[in-house]
Every structure is written in C-alpha cells, then in structure tokens.
Amino acid sequence: MNEASLIGLFVATVSFAALLYLAALGELLSEKAGVLNLGVEGMMAIGAVTAFIAGVELGNPWAALAIAMMSGAALASVHGFFTVALGAEQVVSGLSLTILGLGLAAYLGKDYVGQPHGTELVPVEWAGLSDIPWVGPIFFSQSPIVYIAILMGVAVSVVLTNTRIGLALRASGESASSTDSAGHSVLGLRLSAVAAGGALAGASGAYLTLSLTPQWAEGLTAGRGWIAVALVIFGAWKPGRVGWGAILFGGTLALKTRLQTFGVDFSPIILSMLPYVLTLLILLVISVRSRKRPSPAPAGLGFPYRREER
Amino acid sequence: MRSKIAALLAVCVGLGFALVSCGSDDGVDTKAAFVYVGPVGDAGWTWAHDQGRQYAEEETGVETAYVEAVPEGTADFANHVRDFIDQGFNVIIGTSFGYMDDMVALAEEYPDVVFEHVSGYLMNDTNFGNTFGRMYEPRYLSGMVAGSVTKTGLIGYVAAFPIPEVIRGINAFTLGVQATNPNAQVEVIWTSTWFDPAVEGDSAQAVLDKGADVIAMHQDSAAAGEKAEAAGARWVSYNSDMSAFAPNAFLTAPVWTWGPRYVAIIEAAQDGNYSPSSYWGSMADGIVDLAPIASDVDQSVVDMVMEAKAAIIAGDLHPFTGPLNDQDGNQVLGAGEVMDDGAMLGMMFFVEGVIGSTG
Numbered sequence: 001m002n003e004a005s006l007i008g009l010f011v012a013t014v015s016f017a018a019l020l021y022l023a024a025l026g027e028l029l030s031e032k033a034g035v036l037n038l039g040v041e042g043m044m045a046i047g048a049v050t051a052f053i054a055g056v057e058l059g060n061p062w063a064a065l066a067i068a069m070m071s072g073a074a075l076a077s078v079h080g081f082f083t084v085a086l087g088a089e090q091v092v093s094g095l096s097l098t099i100l101g102l103g104l105a106a107y108l109g110k111d112y113v114g115q116p117h118g119t120e121l122v123p124v125e126w127a128g129l130s131d132i133p134w135v136g137p138i139f140f141s142q143s144p145i146v147y148i149a150i151l152m153g154v155a156v157s158v159v160l161t162n163t164r165i166g167l168a169l170r171a172s173g174e175s176a177s178s179t180d181s182a183g184h185s186v187l188g189l190r191l192s193a194v195a196a197g198g199a200l201a202g203a204s205g206a207y208l209t210l211s212l213t214p215q216w217a218e219g220l221t222a223g224r225g226w227i228a229v230a231l232v233i234f235g236a237w238k239p240g241r242v243g244w245g246a247i248l249f250g251g252t253l254a255l256k257t258r259l260q261t262f263g264v265d266f267s268p269i270i271l272s273m274l275p276y277v278l279t280l281l282i283l284l285v286i287s288v289r290s291r292k293r294p295s296p297a298p299a300g301l302g303f304p305y306r307r308e309e310r
Numbered sequence: 311m312r313s314k315i316a317a318l319l320a321v322c323v324g325l326g327f328a329l330v331s332c333g334s335d336d337g338v339d340t341k342a343a344f345v346y347v348g349p350v351g352d353a354g355w356t357w358a359h360d361q362g363r364q365y366a367e368e369e370t371g372v373e374t375a376y377v378e379a380v381p382e383g384t385a386d387f388a389n390h391v392r393d394f395i396d397q398g399f400n401v402i403i404g405t406s407f408g409y410m411d412d413m414v415a416l417a418e419e420y421p422d423v424v425f426e427h428v429s430g431y432l433m434n435d436t437n438f439g440n441t442f443g444r445m446y447e448p449r450y451l452s453g454m455v456a457g458s459v460t461k462t463g464l465i466g467y468v469a470a471f472p473i474p475e476v477i478r479g480i481n482a483f484t485l486g487v488q489a490t491n492p493n494a495q496v497e498v499i500w501t502s503t504w505f506d507p508a509v510e511g512d513s514a515q516a517v518l519d520k521g522a523d524v525i526a527m528h529q530d531s532a533a534a535g536e537k538a539e540a541a542g543a544r545w546v547s548y549n550s551d552m553s554a555f556a557p558n559a560f561l562t563a564p565v566w567t568w569g570p571r572y573v574a575i576i577e578a579a580q581d582g583n584y585s586p587s588s589y590w591g592s593m594a595d596g597i598v599d600l601a602p603i604a605s606d607v608d609q610s611v612v613d614m615v616m617e618a619k620a621a622i623i624a625g626d627l628h629p630f631t632g633p634l635n636d637q638d639g640n641q642v643l644g645a646g647e648v649m650d651d652g653a654m655l656g657m658m659f660f661v662e663g664v665i666g667s668t669g
Contacts, residue, residue: 008519012512019508106349106379113351116554213507213533215555217352218379222506257499257513261520265667268502 009251009258010138017243017250018142018149019207023228024235024242025149025156026200030076031232032160033193034173034300037079038094041225042101043198047072047205049109052216055209056118064119065145065206072202073195075101080194084187087304098225106218117214121145143211145203152200157239169193173298176305186305201225230279233286236296249275340401340580342366342572343394344376345387347406354530354549355566359405359428361550362568369573372580375399382408391416395423401579403572404428413438424579428568429475431588439586441571443597445475446482446654447622448564450629451600451615452546453486453496455562456524458611459544460487463494466517469528470504472668474657476528479564481661482629483526483546488663489618490611497522498666507533518543524561535559551601563601570596590651594623630654635662 023040030037051068055061079097082088121144129140160166171179172189180186204224209216227249234249235242256271286295344363348356360376367374375397377390387409391402401424404413410430417425417438425438433439456465465487469476484496497520499513511533514525518541525538526546532555538545539556546561547553553560571591578584591597600619603612621627632643637660643649658668 002520004519004521005516008515012515016508016512110349111351113349114354114357115351208508213511213531214536215507215532217505217507217531218349219505220507222503222508224508253509254512257501257509258516260499260666261497261516268500272502 005258005261007134007137009254010134011142012254012258013247013251014138015142015146015212015250016253017246018146019204019212020224020228020231020249021153021243021246022145022149022204022207023201023225024231024246025152025239026072026076026197026204027228027232028197028235028237028239028242029156029169029193029200030197031301032173032237032298033169033190034176034298034303034305035080035083035190035194036090036094036302037076037097037194037197038091038229039076039079039097039101040201040228041221041223042098042105043072043075043201044101044205044208044221044225044228045105046075046101046108047202048209048220049105049112049205049216050202051206052117052209052214053108053112055120055214056112056115059119061119061121061210064210065121065203068202068206069199070202072205073199075104076194076198076201077191079198080191083304084190084194087306090302090304102218102221109216109218112216113218115216117209119210120214121210143207145207145211148203153239153243160239165189170298172305173300176300176303177307180305180307190305201228204228227275230275233297234279234282236286237298238296248278339373339398340370340576341373341375341397341399342401342403342576342579343391343399344374344403344405345380345390345409346376346378347380347382347408348530349379350376352530354532354552356405358550358566359568362566362572365569366572366576369569370576370580372401372576380406382406387412388416395420400424401426401576403575424575424584426575433586433588435586437584437586439584439589441575441589441591441597443566443595444590444592445564445566445598446478446629447593448598448600449479449482450486450489450622451619452526452562452564453483453488454490454615454618455486455603455607455611456483456526456544456546457487457489457491457494458614459561459607460491460494460524462521462523463491464517464520464522465494465496465524465526466514466520466522467496467498467526467528467666468501468510468513468517468534469498470501472500472658474655477660477668478654478657479528480664481657484661484663485629485634490614494663496526496664498660498664500666501529505530507531510534511537514538515541525559532556547601553601553604560604561607562603565599565601567596567599592623593619594625636660637662637664 047068050071051064054064054067082093083090123141126140130136168184169189172186176186231245234245252274256268259266346356350360363374380386403426405428407429413425413427427440430440487494501509501513510529514534514537524544525534527534532552535545535556539559544561545559547563628648630649632647633645634643
C-alpha cells in the first residue's frame, strides 16, 4: 500500500459519503416532518437521468443540477400528494415511487444510454489549499456537489434546531394535531418537507451523472437510495450523526474494491453487505434501548394526519 | 420446335411449382427474434448483438425482431418468446446466460422452433444449441498493445466475477502484455457486479492510485475508461469500440462480431438443416475481433499485433502455449504444450504476472 492509494481511499470515501449524505438528508427532512418516503432510489434515478439529459442538451452543469433537483422534488410531490393530502399508506406509496422512478428514468433515458456526457461538474481547485499534502486532495479537490452536501448538512441542522419553521416541521412529525392547534399548516409543512427531500435526492442522483460516473444507463443508482434510507435510522434522525454514518458507509464502499489493491484477501461481497449489516445492528440497538428510553424516531412517522380524526 | 418450347415451358412451370411447393412445405417463412438482456444503446454487450441482428437481416433478407432489457430469472423471457412464436417467429436467439433454463424448457415445448443460446452450455439433439466466442484470442492481442504503452509496468484490470470466462480473459490479456513487456504486471480488482458504474469507476481509480497507467476491463459500463481518461492513463475497453467515452485514453478493445454467426444459424433454419452444437467460434470465424488500435500507438507495435493476429487465425499461435506457470510458479503447461478446450473452459487459476486472487 503506498501513500497515493491511501489518499485515494479517503478521496473516494468523502465522495461516496457526499452521494449518500445528500439523499439521506432529504429522507431525514421528510421523516422529521412525519412522512416516510421509501422512494429515494426512484428519486435518485430521476435526478440522475434528468441531470444527464439536461447536461447533454443544455451543456450547463449547474442548470442540469437545478433541473435534477426540480425533477426529484416533483416526483417526491407525487408521494406527498398521495400520503399527505390523501392520507395513503406511506410504505406502499413510497415503494411505488421507487418502481415508478426507476421505470420512468429508464424510459426517459433510453436514447441517452451509451452516449458520452454533455457536461460535468469539474472538481473545485481551492487556491493554495488543494496543494496541501493529504488534506488537499481529500477535502479540497472534490466535486462542487461535495461542498453542497456539507453546506446542506449544516443548513438542515440549523433550520431544524434553530428556526421557528424548523420547530414547526419537527412538531408536525412528532404530534401533528398539536402543530395544527398551534396554527401551523401540517399539510403545507409536510408537503414542503417531502418536496425538499426529493430535491436533495435528485441532487444526489445528479452527482452520479455529473461527477462520479458521467454517463447514463439503467440501474446506475445500484441501490444507493436504500443505503440512504438506512443511514437515517443509523444516524438516529440527527443530521450530524447521519453525516458520520455517511462517512462510515462511504468508507465501506470505497474499501470494498480497494482492500484488494492493499493485498488484503477479504471477500468484497462481505464488504458490500456491511452497510446493511450495520443498519440491522443499529436497529437492534435502537429497539433494545427503546424499552428504557423513547425511540429517536419521530413519534408521528408514518401516520397520516386528518384533522377530524384526532 | 413448338413442341420443344412447350415441353421446356412445361418443365419450367413444373419446376416452378416444385419450388413453390417446396417453399410451402416449410409452412411459413423463417423469422428470427432476438431477446436482449440490456438496452440496445448500451454501447456494449447488447449493442454488439443488435449490430449482428441488423447484419443478419441484411444478409439473409429474413425478417427479424428484438425485445430489449429483458431481465434474467423472471417470467418475462418466456412470455416474450411465446409472444414471438405466436407471431410466427421460428428462430429464437437469447443473448444472456441466465435465459438458459427457460430456453431448455421452451425448446422442448416448441420442437419446430430453432433456439440458440449465447454464452450458455446446454443443448439438445434437435432444436437447441449454444454459441460463444474465443474472446481470449483478441484479449491476448489487446494485452500486447497495453504492454507496449505502459511506462509504470503496472496495468489494472477491473473485472466482474471470478468465473472461468473472466479469468481466461485476464490470463490471455496478461500473456499478451508479457509478449511486448515481459516485466509488466496485471493487477486484478473484482467489483462483484456486472454493472455498477460507481464501483467500476472507483475500482479503476484504486489501481490508478497505486500507479497503474493502463486500465483493462471485463465489465459492462465505460466508467473505468472515464477514470483512466481523467487520470491521463490509457484504456482497453470491451464488447465494442467505446472510444467516444474516453477519446484520449482509448487504446483498443476485444470486440464481438455476431453477424456472420447469426447469418449461419438463420440460413440453417431456413434450409431446414439446423443441427444444434456447442459453437465456440474463433477470430478465424470472425465472431471475435480486435477494434482498431489508437492512432498514436507506435506503428511497429501495430505491425507486431497484426502479425500475431494473422498467426492466431492461421492456427500457428495459441495464447495458452507452454511453458506456462501459474501465479505461484507451478508449471501448468510444458514447453510447446497447448492447452485443450476443456482446461480453458474450466480455468480457475491466474498465470504468472497477475496480481490478485481468484477466490
């Protein structure tokens, strides 16, 4: 193992972590407002394909990113309409969203499979900082989306804990009826949170086709959306902890193939199971602990709110 | 004179009838349907098959049809095939390994339909055969090109799963590398997926970080090539000419040319003399080939590769010829010994010069 390989491991860890973090932050927002959205994989796929198409057609990566975020938000709003406005079962609607998103992405992208990318978000060069050994390549030569992910993490954390709207949003996830009594629109809060979550999942998908693997093909998201859902549980619905979880899960992704170049004879198949095994373990810990203290999950998560019923 | 003409006419008409009735003995025209596992635009495996289908349609004049992105291991495959047969298609070509069990059953159910399975190993005595190609031949040639351009002496090989087909390719490639650069080594990274561009690209990055300056691959996406392009390294792709993805990195690629084989199957079905076989076609048969070599590669290297290609086609050069040692230095073939097909088809060891493990 040489120095470049080790640096490469951390570079890949940070970039995979950002991919997972963006999608997980979106899911966290949605769940904090009380709406479970299992459609992350579908929203990522839509973000990935629309970013790629926009990149080819418009040639501007930022426009492509914006379109991907809007598409993700639009798809999420379908889930919002059914679960929040109509009170449909969230698990069923979310799973449908994944299937719908994957299918729609495959359909939209059909003519773009195997095409070279139109544009990409090139890594940012920070004057001076990028040349620092170790720290430079790992933190200061990443795709702009990595910095966006970090900013988003801070923003979500600040909004949720330090603002009135954040408080109202969390309240709508904990106790929708008291939020309603306090004069907030549960419908509006939940719909906005779901749409914002979709936009972040769309950005995560765009990161794939604009930076990580600038090409489109069906199945490009390869299950990363599900890892994002697991990450929210892993991070106990806290933006900071989800961030550390993203680094851990991103690290296992990066390590999966790199262990081989380090000369370690360890099955990459077992490593790729690791995120899911870790999530199961965390679920176990949470459920054992919740006998003594309350679960970190929002109390109203998964329950539709109808004013007359409570 | 008039009677002679009349007689001649009669013969002609009679012959004409005979021909027509011959045709109608077959009942229906030959129509060939193809079932693909990926989208035809994938620039890789499925794209190459669809090129073959178009070629066969042009050459034989037979009507063809296809359905793309049909997953393995679901009821979809059989449903599509039945649908095609209902529409009068009587040659069914399935292009993915996982279709095999369904094809076995369908071939029994429809004895009048010809079934040909690409990349499988099962067949029957009447209407079901399989086709594959000796991809190790052009892999060897692509290795020669890679060996000639590496400066660091380390070549990365991003590969899906440790199965004989992939291992054979890695070994042939490595032997090709050693033909032009005896000291170069080939480092293998298993991705444990046929298609996950993020992992494929990152695996390429991992060997690039380690100092590799050429990347080869046995995968379905072009992600490895994009990483090579970004790092200023070179790239040997697979399946088809993927130079559009990484114009500066692209060196060459071992490629599939399915057209002539599909023509042969369709013509045999048309003439009613299709007989199933386990077809393992070579570069001499034209089913596998080497894509054009990048223009900046030294002409002397190109000449050497073309010479080797001619020798393989002529049967004078076999990539797996002894003396050949495995990774740990144990002798596999003695001097001058040529590996037989059985040993090649079950190959589960790396040759000397490969870094990595087969398990």
